[in-house]
Amino acid sequence: MSRKNSAPAVGPKVAVVGAGSWGTTFGKILADGGASVVMWARRPELAAEITESKRNSRYLSGINLPRTMTATTDLAEALRDAEQIYLSVPSQSLRENLAAIKPYVERTDVPIVSLMKGVEKSTGLRMSQVIEQVLQCDPARIAVASGPNLALEIAREQPTAAVISSLSPETAEAVARRARNRYFRSFVNTDVIGTEFGGVLKNLIAVAIGIVDGVGYGENTKASIITRGLVEMTDFAVAQGAQPETLQGLAGLGDLIATCQSPLSRNNTAGRLLGQGYGYKEVVAQMQQTAEGLASVAPVLQLAKQVGVDMPIVQQVKMVLDGTMDPRDIAPHLTTDDDQPQGERTQNDQTGGGGALRRALQRALDQFRHGGRGAAGDRP
Ligand SMILES: NC(=O)c1ccc[n+]([C@@H]2O[C@H](COP(=O)([O-])OP(=O)(O)OC[C@H]3O[C@@H](n4cnc5c(N)ncnc54)[C@H](O)[C@@H]3O)[C@@H](O)[C@H]2O)c1
Ligand SMILES: O=P(O)(O)OC[C@H](O)CO
Incomplete structure (x- = not known):
């Protein structure tokens, strides 16, 4: 956990695409749960701030990020060997971001997790549908996270619950096991439609x-x-x-x-x-x-x-x-x-x-x- 001073053990690598308030907070949740987190950020100065100062001052002012969290603008580096991939970009930009991600994930079966709460304006598709369509992957690989999750409160480590949903109970459970720590509890369900539309x-x-x-x-x-x-x-x-x-x-x-x-x-x-x-x-x-x-x-x-x-x-x-x-x-x-x-x-x-x-x-x-x-x- 981030409060401890001893050198953290290096846990399994997970990637988070999008270093805004929610992507960064979710990265902290995962790192505080034991993962080694690599964020993908669009802007080099933000990637450098996360890696070197353990801060994201624009989106999470005053929050110290765990030492096991780094960021890069290099998508290949962020995604390489990641055990799970979390996506947290604005919904209207998901499709273009997935096109860039696709070459790095099409030969793997790692879970892809949407942290987003929008529908695509031009198609009316939910985020998991856009992921399935662009990546042309098995929907059982896709999960979504939702719940009462105001980023700043969670970044301040206030106790919170979320739900991880996937058509595959195994995928939902694997993601929920990774996305939990002493202040964040993930529940599971298999109702992806209800979970996404709720958000x-x-x-x-x-x-x-x-x-x-x-x-x-x-x-x-x-x-x-x-x-x-x-x-x-x-x-x-x-x-x-x-x-x-x-x-x-x-x-x-x-x-x-x-x-x-x-x-x-x-x-x-x-x-x-x-x-x-x-x-x-x-x-x-x-x-x-x-x-x-x-x-x-x-x-x-x-x-x-x-x-x-x-x-x-x-x-x-x-x-x-x-x-x-x-x-x-x-x-x-x-x-x-x-x-x-x-x-x-x-x-x-x-x-x-x-x-x-x-x-x-x-x-x-x-x-x-x-x-x-x-x-x-x-x-x-
Ligand atoms: N902030 C929260 O409390 C919260 C909680 C739960 C879910 N969400 C959901 O998470 C998603 C992301 O929201 P956020 O709060 O992190 O937003 P944000 O505005 O804080 O950050 C958005 C991030 O996406 C980047 N970005 C903008 N346009 C982009 C593009 N075209 N391609 C790639 N990156 C781009 C920005 O630079 C920024 O890093 C939304 O769907 C939101 O509903 C947010
Ligand atoms: O800041 P909002 O309105 O995007 O809400 C953030 C989260 O979705 C709350 O759960």
Whole structure:
């Protein structure tokens, strides 16, 4: 662990591509868990600072990085002989980065782990789908990490949990064993769709909560939007093939709470600026770091339309971003909705006994497939 002064043992090498706030924090998690971590950074001065000063002053001010963490701008050097590869670049740049990574990983079967929480704007694909498409690799090799994971809190070693998801329980477990230490606990599941969409969708609700903050509304409005936001997240994710339980777990409710509550959240911050009256371009110009929610709004609404799911809160975020709605009109429902009372539960529950029965059957089938271990829900 980084607190100890004795020379650290050299553990298995892992690589982290992307040295922003989350990539660097995840590198620290892995190094504090015993791995020897090599980061790939775009800028030579950042790579040098991480290697020589054990600092990343732009993204993680005041944090000391472990001695077993180094960085390079040479992708081949970063990836060579890595036991696992973690990816943490902005979602809209993943495809171009994968093209550069591909020659170094196509003759290996090392796990590739997405740490990202966005969808590709041009295709609507989740990050694991982009990885599978570009690397043309076995999806069982791919894992995703998600959960209530505000980088700076974890870099300060505050106790936190995450979930590692892969279609392959073995891959999820191998990654979870590596990505854990005394302040960071990784759970596992096999619901990649739910885990990834949880991370994408909570960003959109956090933008809405930021708008509420910026406008100056209080806790009732926020609680109403968070609660209805979780319903929207669940309806959408289940329609895409997710297990509803995942949205009640770390990657759904857990991350929704953290991101909506924290001023550290970039999505929340972007929303607050919108609520204060700044336009989309001004907000983008003011943001020093990646706020994934801004790029995910349009593709998420497009996907929602394809499967017939209503997302009134996400729709309002889009209207504020487009400048077609006054932020002060934000509400847990669309004010243009007709006045018919709606049921409170999710669309999934509103299918009545059928929904519950379907889930029970699915769980039984998953348990059968996974040798008695349930697929849904975060497992230690
Ligand atoms: N910061 C967090 O608390 C946190 C937590 C969990 C997940 N995430 C997710 O991690 C991902 C990365 O976010 P972050 O917080 O590290 O962002 P960041 O803005 O802190 O850092 C992004 C990094 O990517 C680099 N970068 C920018 N454009 C690039 C390009 N075209 N190619 C390669 N590198 C490029 C930047 O130089 C920087 O090093 C996002 O999907 C985010 O949602 C972030
Ligand atoms: O700063 P944000 O809004 O990108 O959120 C960071 C993490 O995703 C929180 O889990």
